[in-house]
Amino acid sequence: xxxxxxxxxxxxxxxxxxxxxxxxxxxxxxxxxxxxxxxxxxxxxxxxxxxxxxxxxxxxxxxxxxxxxxxxxxxxxxxxxxxxxxxxxxxxxxxxxxxxxxxxxxxxxxxxxxxxxxxxxxxxxxxxxxxxxxxxxxxxxxxxxxxxxxxxxxxxxxxxxxxxxxxxxxxxxxxxxxxxxxxxxxxxxxxxxxxxxxxxxxxxxxxxxxxxxxxxxxxxxxxxxxxxxxxxxxxxxxxxxxx
Numbered sequence: 001x002x003x004x005x006x007x008x009x010x011x012x013x014x015x016x017x018x019x020x021x022x023x024x025x026x027x028x029x030x031x032x033x034x035x036x037x038x039x040x041x042x043x044x045x046x047x048x049x050x051x052x053x054x055x056x057x058x059x060x061x062x063x064x065x066x067x068x069x070x071x072x073x074x075x076x077x078x079x080x081x082x083x084x085x086x087x088x089x090x091x092x093x094x095x096x097x098x099x100x101x102x103x104x105x106x107x108x109x110x111x112x113x114x115x116x117x118x119x120x121x122x123x124x125x126x127x128x129x130x131x132x133x134x135x136x137x138x139x140x141x142x143x144x145x146x147x148x149x150x151x152x153x154x155x156x157x158x159x160x161x162x163x164x165x166x167x168x169x170x171x172x173x174x175x176x177x178x179x180x181x182x183x184x185x186x187x188x189x190x191x192x193x194x195x196x197x198x199x200x201x202x203x204x205x206x207x208x209x210x211x212x213x214x215x216x217x218x219x220x221x222x223x224x225x226x227x228x229x230x231x232x233x234x235x236x237x238x239x240x241x242x243x
Contacts, residue, residue, distance in 0.1 A: 001160050003127055032063020051078040052085055068098025083116035103134020122149035123157045150179060158183035159191055173204035192219035193227045209234060209241035
């Protein structure tokens with residue numbers, strides 16, 4: 001299974017997709033002092049994107065001393081309108097970054113970000129309920145949040161959802177394959193390997209060594225050693241499937 005997603009050190013700041021072309025150029029040039037000065041002015045004027053970008057400067061330590069406490073200040077300023085700010089604040093409370101750990105606050109903030117359509121928040125809530133992090137373990141709740149995130153294309157949520165369906169008793173191989181396939185289409189290496197295994201062994205699908213080869217060859221291209229080992233065995237016993 002995969003665990004909590006932490007989106008903190010964000011390389012691409014929001015101004016790169018706004019009209020702040022001058023600030024974007026200064027950032028690309030590594031002139032963080034001027035970036036900070038200009039962002040601070042805009043942030044003090046109530047500019048949402050500037051407040052979020054300023055928080056990221058403090059998180060990354062770009063041109064300023066890294067400070068989660070100062071990042072928290074600016075995140076709180078824009079959190080009412082920004083799901084990303086809520087998500088990052090939740091992570092602070094979850095990990096104790098610039099604040100005391102507080103799983104209740106973290107969960108509340110993740111839920112608020114989730115309501116605004118934040119896929120990573122949904123994913124983290126799935127992990128929180130699956131593992132019982134500060135809450136009573138609840139697989140059904142976990143599945144609900146993983147599904148929300150998975151339906152928005154989150155690969156890790158798709159993988160974890162598949163793993164839950166495969167490992168639960170009784171297994172639900174059909175649903176496991178559905179989500180492994182979704183993740184495999186997006187290039188997830190473990191899902192590619194697992195789909196190859198299903199087809200090679202005829203588990204939940206009709207046995208198809210050619211499809212197994214196709215999945216394993218894609219996994220091996222991503223340096224998955226087990227997939228490469230399975231390919232070696234498959235091509236020795238059924239060379240026709242490897243053409």
